[in-house]
Amino acid sequence: MTIKKIFIAASLALSVAAAAYAEEAKAPAAGAAPAMSAPAAQGAPAATAAAPAPNAAASVATPAPAAPAPAKKELKTNKTITIGMFMIIIAVTMGVVVWAAKQTKSAADFYAAGGGITGTQNGWAIAGDYMSAASFLGISGLISLYGYDGFMYSVGWLVAYITVLLIVAEPCRNAGKYTLGDILSFRTSPKPVRAFAALSTVAVSTFYLTAQMVGAGKLMALLIGIPYKMSIIGVGVLMVGYVVFGGMVATTWVQIIKAGLLMSGAFLLSFLVMIKAGFNPIGFFSTIVSSPEIQDHVSKLVLKDGVILSGVDAGQRFLEPGLYLKNPLDQISLGMALVLGTAGMPHILMRFFTVPTAQAARKSVIIAMFIIGGFYVLTTLLGFGAAIHLTPQGITSVDPGGNMATLMLAQQMGADIAPIIGDLFLAFLCAVAFATILAVVSGLVLAASAAIAHDIYVNVIKDGHADQHEQVFAARATSFVVGACGIMIGLAAEKQNVAHLVALAFAVAASGNLPVVVLSLFWRKFNTAGVISGLLVGTIASIGLVMVSPNMTYPKVVAEGGKKVIAAMEKKQAALPAGQSLSEKDAKALAKAKVDAQQTGTSMVGLEKPLFTLKNPGLISIPLGFMAAILGALAFPNRRSEEMFDEVYVRQNTGLGMAKAVEH
Amino acid sequence: MAEKQYDWKAIAKNPKFVELHHKKTAFLFGWWIFSCVYYFLLPIGAAYTPGIFKVKIIGVVNFGYIFALSQFFVSWGIALYYSHVANKDFDRLTRELIDELHL
Numbered sequence: 143m144t145i146k147k148i149f150i151a152a153s154l155a156l157s158v159a160a161a162a163y164a165e166e167a168k169a170p171a172a173g174a175a176p177a178m179s180a181p182a183a184q185g186a187p188a189a190t191a192a193a194p195a196p197n198a199a200a201s202v203a204t205p206a207p208a209a210p211a212p213a214k215k216e217l218k219t220n221k222t223i224t225i226g227m228f229m230i231i232i233a234v235t236m237g238v239v240v241w242a243a244k245q246t247k248s249a250a251d252f253y254a255a256g257g258g259i260t261g262t263q264n265g266w267a268i269a270g271d272y273m274s275a276a277s278f279l280g281i282s283g284l285i286s287l288y289g290y291d292g293f294m295y296s297v298g299w300l301v302a303y304i305t306v307l308l309i310v311a312e313p314c315r316n317a318g319k320y321t322l323g324d325i326l327s328f329r330t331s332p333k334p335v336r337a338f339a340a341l342s343t344v345a346v347s348t349f350y351l352t353a354q355m356v357g358a359g360k361l362m363a364l365l366i367g368i369p370y371k372m373s374i375i376g377v378g379v380l381m382v383g384y385v386v387f388g389g390m391v392a393t394t395w396v397q398i399i400k401a402g403l404l405m406s407g408a409f410l411l412s413f414l415v416m417i418k419a420g421f422n423p424i425g426f427f428s429t430i431v432s433s434p435e436i437q438d439h440v441s442k443l444v445l446k447d448g449v450i451l452s453g454v455d456a457g458q459r460f461l462e463p464g465l466y467l468k469n470p471l472d473q474i475s476l477g478m479a480l481v482l483g484t485a486g487m488p489h490i491l492m493r494f495f496t497v498p499t500a501q502a503a504r505k506s507v508i509i510a511m512f513i514i515g516g517f518y519v520l521t522t523l524l525g526f527g528a529a530i531h532l533t534p535q536g537i538t539s540v541d542p543g544g545n546m547a548t549l550m551l552a553q554q555m556g557a558d559i560a561p562i563i564g565d566l567f568l569a570f571l572c573a574v575a576f577a578t579i580l581a582v583v584s585g586l587v588l589a590a591s592a593a594i595a596h597d598i599y600v601n602v603i604k605d606g607h608a609d610q611h612e613q614v615f616a617a618r619a620t621s622f623v624v625g626a627c628g629i630m631i632g633l634a635a636e637k638q639n640v641a642h643l644v645a646l647a648f649a650v651a652a653s654g655n656l657p658v659v660v661l662s663l664f665w666r667k668f669n670t671a672g673v674i675s676g677l678l679v680g681t682i683a684s685i686g687l688v689m690v691s692p693n694m695t696y697p698k699v700v701a702e703g704g705k706k707v708i709a710a711m712e713k714k715q716a717a718l719p720a721g722q723s724l725s726e727k728d729a730k731a732l733a734k735a736k737v738d739a740q741q742t743g744t745s746m747v748g749l750e751k752p753l754f755t756l757k758n759p760g761l762i763s764i765p766l767g768f769m770a771a772i773l774g775a776l777a778f779p780n781r782r783s784e785e786m787f788d789e790v791y792v793r794q795n796t797g798l799g800m801a802k803a804v805e806h
Numbered sequence: 807m808a809e810k811q812y813d814w815k816a817i818a819k820n821p822k823f824v825e826l827h828h829k830k831t832a833f834l835f836g837w838w839i840f841s842c843v844y845y846f847l848l849p850i851g852a853a854y855t856p857g858i859f860k861v862k863i864i865g866v867v868n869f870g871y872i873f874a875l876s877q878f879f880v881s882w883g884i885a886l887y888y889s890h891v892a893n894k895d896f897d898r899l900t901r902e903l904i905d906e907l908h909l
Contacts, residue, residue, distance in 0.1 A: 792818055
């Protein structure tokens with residue numbers, strides 16, 4: 143036990159020191175680091191670790207305003223308050239880890255919190271696990287810039303839970319134990335099935351984790367000016383700390399805390415927006431339509447498609463589809479990946495093993511659906527509110543993708559009451575974004591580690607012969623390695639385009655995992671060959687299609703675009719009166735286009751232009767995954783698998799024999 | 807812990823279990839298909855029948871917005887309805903089955 147305590151203390155110290163070190167990089171406030179890590183190293187809980195933070199931060203914050211104001215507009219956070227709030231979150235979650243570590247004794251504790259999470263708690267944790275910073279900041283940003291399409295985009299993320307609720311949640315609770323491999327290997331040859339299930343879990347988690355880590359690094363840089371590499375290491379160390387020491391108990395509570403913070407922030411901000419609108423939703427939408435800035439913004443957007451709109455017509459267009467999502471097949475393809483992929487996400491499936499009964503699993507999905515859906519409905523208010531109060535032009539001047547819209551709105555809504563409230567509210571939402579990142583990445587690391595440690599190490603390599611002590615050790619060691627790999631991937635992928643990786647993770651889950659889970663649970667003739675061919679074909683088809691899709695960079699296509707810009711700029715230059723030169727923005731675009739036009743070569747897989755025109759592979763890869771699973775099973779029939787179907791089916795419907803899964 | 811042995815085949819043939827199985831299958835897959843059709847009407851409608859989406863219903867609020875918002879309420883409705891039916895029927899049938907088997 144003492145060794146464990148030392149580990150916990152060390153991880154606390156590491157994470158706080160990482161945050162402190164990141165600050166040093168900004169300003170030479172070296173004295174802060176030892177002062178902060180010292181109380182933490184003694185294993186002191188919440189309050190003491192947080193207390194020195196504001197002082198340390200204050201010494202850093204002072205030089206900041208003195209710096210010359212950059213030409214580009216930035217979101218100005220009050221560093222003292224923001225870092226203070228970050229420290230509170232780190233301290234509270236570390237307190238949770240220390241408490242959770244004491245309870246984590248067996249493999250069931252580590253992977254499934256001993257089955258002791260209630261339905262309500264699990265509902266909040268599912269919401270916390272699912273809603274990433276991309277949905278928190280990204281969707282409201284999309285709405286603030288493209289109106290209706292941003293809202294339409296958010297719908298699929300909730301509808302996806304109908305599949306989870308009706309098809310997978312309860313059967314998985316009754317038929318599984320810790321991982322996807324447990325469900326799939328029940329009436330098949332366990333070793334190959336577990337190995338393939340683990341590979342697919344690791345693939346999905348890695349894609350998702352990479353996108354989250356890179357997003358985290360960039361977000362922290364934008365929010366509080368911590369350098370990219372430091373943010374990745376800081377987030378990574380915390381994530382490893384939560385999972386290695388606290389396992390599922392700590393991960394669950396970090397997710398619950400995050401979901402609570404996120405909902406409070408969204409409620410409060412929507413409330414402020416509605417006060418401004420006089421609690422009149424119709425008036426709120428009329429303001430959007432009649433806003434001259436939104437009208438101007440929309441006119442420019444539709445002009446790109448050769449449509450001329452102005453005045454109220456342009457304002458009304460903001461509430462109609464088609465400003466952002468222009469390829470319907472791609473939308474349908476993404477919709478399929480969401481609706482089927484969420485139910486095949488290993489980190490979501492894993493959440494159902496933490497509740498004691500199928501009834502609790504059912505309740506948890508329903509609660510999660512109200513939290514997630516409620517959040518997206520509020521997001522509409524935030525997005526449209528940002529468009530009204532900040533104007534799309536104001537939002538894009540800070541971040542062209544609109545990711546800062548919610549945060550800017552919080553600052554302005556708060557500042558309208560009193561400047562300090564604006565700073566406090568902004569700092570609070572930054573802290574929510576930080577907690578969001580931590581909660582999502584921890585869930586992913588836990589899912590990937592469970593697949594490697596439980597499926598591959600314990601059940602394939604050790605034939606299931608490992609005592610509790612060895613299992614827990616394997617789980618902790620694997621989490622540590624998986625987390626370290628996550629940090630390294632995050633560091634390496636800084637300059638990579640990772641936006642398509644989330645869609646890819648959902649596509650793999652929908653085309654590889656979901657077909658085999660559903661067929662295992664509901665089709666008598668399903669067997670080992672079906673699982674393996676379904677997983678392989680679904681996964682390879684999704685990855686392969688993305689490799690040849692427009693998501694990749696095609697130098698020749700980029701060069702062509704560059705040439706077009708050069709031609710347009712030359713025309714513009716010619717039209718200008720003699721002696722006048724292009725505006726700064728145009729000159730920059732021209733310089734970039736000249737570089738782009740020089741690009742030559744082929745994409746990663748040696749293509750000059752995309753072979754497959756959709757960004758989301760689901761439309762093709764999901765049917766392929768289902769077909770491969772069905773054909774594989776029919777080609778190699780297995781009597782034992784068929785005979786055992788009755789057992790699987792009775793178990794998943796009644797929960798009989800489930801005590802084994804919980805008590806072990 | 808010694809595990810209790812069940813005769814799975816016999817349970818699978820029990821009339822109570824067969825009834826549970828039929829009711830559940832019809833309910834779950836039926837509502838799942840309904841929710842999918844309703845959801846995919848949104849991207850398909852937005853892309854191919856934008857005219858309908860632009861029809862103003864209340865003030866400047868158009869059909870498209872109300873339809874997208876209705877997706878949330880339909881999903882919640884299905885969830886609550888399922889919860890109601892499962893708590894009332896499916897769980898009761900399961901309990902009766904287990905009682906009958908003296909497990």
